[in-house]
Amino acid sequence: MAEFSLSDLEKIIHERAQSGDPDSWTAKLFAKGMDKAAQKLGEEAVETVIAAVTGDKKALVSESADLIYHWLVVLGIAGVPLDDVLRELEGRTGRSGVAEKASRSKG
Numbered sequence: 001m002a003e004f005s006l007s008d009l010e011k012i013i014h015e016r017a018q019s020g021d022p023d024s025w026t027a028k029l030f031a032k033g034m035d036k037a038a039q040k041l042g043e044e045a046v047e048t049v050i051a052a053v054t055g056d057k058k059a060l061v062s063e064s065a066d067l068i069y070h071w072l073v074v075l076g077i078a079g080v081p082l083d084d085v086l087r088e089l090e091g092r093t094g095r096s097g098v099a100e101k102a103s104r105s106k107g
């Protein structure tokens with residue numbers, strides 16, 4: 001299991017957004033605003049779909065990483081914390097008792 005989490009990436013994105021570094025893609029996207037960031041998210045989603053349907057696993061991993069990064073940028077620009085999405089997902093697992101079963105199996 002990777003040590004790196006979506007929460008780690010969210011923190012990096014927030015730091016880089018405020019850095020003012022002209023070489024930072026994150027800072028550039030935040031400066032351009034939601035329309036550009038959402039457009040990039042859409043492009044990465046399409047590229048992920050293409051990788052999936054063509055059976056290109058290497059591209060699927062790479063495009064998924066691009067997709068998740070741009071999704072977190074869009075959440076950041078919108079002012080929506082990642083935790084809000086995780087709570088939404090957690091609430092959905094609660095409907096079927098899956099979350100309880102998963103936490104019991106962890107020990």
Ligand SMILES: N=c1c2ncn([C@@H]3O[C@H](COP(=O)(O)OP(=O)(O)OP(=O)(O)O)[C@@H](O)[C@H]3O)c2ncn1[C@@H]1O[C@H](COP(=O)(O)O)[C@@H](O)[C@H]1O
Pocket residue numbers: 012013016023024025026027065066069
């Ligand atoms: N995970 C990512 C990440 N994934 C993708 N990208 C960038 O997303 C951009 C989009 O790629 P494209 O090829 O679609 O875009 P492009 O053709 O360069 O741009 P356009 O001409 O379409 O506008 C590229 O410049 C990638 O480098 C990312 N940029 C940053 N991160 C993370 O954010 C951190 C901070 O990055 P900076 O803000 O650049 O310092 C990095 O250390 C990483 O952890």
